Amino acid sequence: MDEKMTVKEILESYDEITVDQQIIDGVLFFTMFKKQFLFLAPSEDDPASKATIYLxxxxxLDHPHIMLRDTSFSDIERFPKGTYRWICLYEQDS
Structure with a gap:
């Protein structure tokens, strides 16, 4: 049995986060503070890959760590159409 927690289980462990829809393993929509986000987990095959979150x-919402440019996922049929803006998760000290 795999002892690792899934992304969904980790997010669901926070009271302020509700997982709305899991598209595929490691790709899901969640709601936090009445805002909806798309989460893309890092690739298990690439140790250098990082998690990505889109508003x-x-x-x-135009805080400094939310990119103002839209990203399109029109080529991925499973993703709902809409506006996706990448959130920078970088911290200067990390």
Missing amino acids: YNDEL
């Missing part, structure tokens, strides 16, 4: 369909 979904929210034009009003």
